Amino acid sequence: MTAAYVALEGGHVIEGRGRSPGTARGELVFTTAYSGYEESLTDPSYEEQVLTFSYPLIGNYGVREERFESDRIHPRAVIARELTDDVVEWLDSEDVPAVDHLDTRDVVTDVREEGAMKCGIAVGENATPDDALAELERCKAMSDHTEIGEQVSVAETTTHGADNDGETVALVDCGVKGSIIDSLVARDATVHVFPHDATAADVDAVDPDVLFISNGPGDPANYQAAVDLVSEFVEDTPVAGICLGQQIVARALGGTTEKMAFGHRGVNQPVLDLESGQVVMTTQNHGYTVADPGDHLEVTQINVNDDTPEGLDGTDYDVITRQYHPEANPGPEDTLDFFDDVLELATAETPPAVVADD
Numbered sequence: 001m002t003a004a005y006v007a008l009e010g011g012h013v014i015e016g017r018g019r020s021p022g023t024a025r026g027e028l029v030f031t032t033a034y035s036g037y038e039e040s041l042t043d044p045s046y047e048e049q050v051l052t053f054s055y056p057l058i059g060n061y062g063v064r065e066e067r068f069e070s071d072r073i074h075p076r077a078v079i080a081r082e083l084t085d086d087v088v089e090w091l092d093s094e095d096v097p098a099v100d101h102l103d104t105r106d107v108v109t110d111v112r113e114e115g116a117m118k119c120g121i122a123v124g125e126n127a128t129p130d131d132a133l134a135e136l137e138r139c140k141a142m143s144d145h146t147e148i149g150e151q152v153s154v155a156e157t158t159t160h161g162a163d164n165d166g167e168t169v170a171l172v173d174c175g176v177k178g179s180i181i182d183s184l185v186a187r188d189a190t191v192h193v194f195p196h197d198a199t200a201a202d203v204d205a206v207d208p209d210v211l212f213i214s215n216g217p218g219d220p221a222n223y224q225a226a227v228d229l230v231s232e233f234v235e236d237t238p239v240a241g242i243c244l245g246q247q248i249v250a251r252a253l254g255g256t257t258e259k260m261a262f263g264h265r266g267v268n269q270p271v272l273d274l275e276s277g278q279v280v281m282t283t284q285n286h287g288y289t290v291a292d293p294g295d296h297l298e299v300t301q302i303n304v305n306d307d308t309p310e311g312l313d314g315t316d317y318d319v320i321t322r323q324y325h326p327e328a329n330p331g332p333e334d335t336l337d338f339f340d341d342v343l344e345l346a347t348a349e350t351p352p353a354v355v356a357d358d
């Protein structure tokens with residue numbers, strides 16, 4: 001075991017036990033999820049962040065690739081009270097620094113009180129507090145990661161469920177989780193996954209029944225191409241979105257987004273559906289929120305803890321979005337029917353088949 005230091009914005013340095021060596025910097029956030037570490041670590045929405053697990057033991061059921069949401073680990077570094085050897089081996093194999101044996105209650109309390117903050121990490125035989133402080137010094141604010149979409153998106157368009165008979169989905173990949181694509185393909189959709197900066201002509205070429213904006217890391221203000229795409233399509237094509245997708249859709253329709261103090265990350269965030277009065281448990285991972293939905297969207301679901309918008313519907317256009325993660329990986333499966341609703345919206349817009357009248 002080696003030395004490990006975590007330098008927090010403001011200069012406070014916490015000492016821990018080094019498990020996977022290296023230096024890193026990023027926005028310090030925490031998740032309260034007590035399982036699902038494989039899904040969280042491979043969720044592209046954690047790009048440029050340092051993930052603290054508030055649950056004290058991480059790795060107790062091993063590491064299995066079939067649970068991965070993408071092909072790599074996205075947080076820049078990982079902090080937990082206790083990491084198992086299995087998970088450390090995985091982090092080490094991808095050069096992701098890891099620290100344990102520190103009081104994560106202190107880290108979480110700091111983030112809750114001060115908000116998500118920059119941090120610097122140094123782990124290794126000769127690591128020093130100054131190395132961690134030097135990383136902190138170089139850490140950018142999340143909103144300054146203007147090219148973050150490029151870091152996580154596909155380079156070329158790919159197609160999933162090509163042999164399916166259902167709806168055609170044009171999914172804009174701003175850092176999509178694999179289980180979102182799987183949820184659509186399992187419902188017989190053909191999903192064309194486009195780079196985050198796809199043009200209207202690219203998307204038009206597949207004649208989509210619905211334009212779907214994915215989840216993804218960073219500030220929605222840094223995804224102007226996707227915002228423009230929504231504006232161009234929304235009059236004629238149904239639009240759906242998850243998490244970053246909800247934020248992008250709101251920005252495209254005259255709404256605004258803002259940074260939250262420390263965000264929502266966990267698997268037991270209660271959400272109230274304003275029409276049915278039903279509360280569902282949801283899985284979440286976001287640090288921004290829709291501040292004002294604008295004139296073309298209405299809030300249909302809210303977070304029970306802080307009233308922030310969790311679901312939006314179009315008032316003038318066919319639009320449906322969620323701030324939480326209905327694909328529920330990890331998470332309770334209360335919300336999977338979102339994908340049925342999206343495909344129903346898409347079906348409704350499909351012009352009736354022309355039947356020969358002979």
Ligand SMILES: NC(=O)CC[C@H](N)C(=O)O
Binds near residue numbers: 045244287289
């Ligand atoms: N999971 C997501 O799509 C996250 C959205 C956005 N990056 C946020 O932090 O709010």
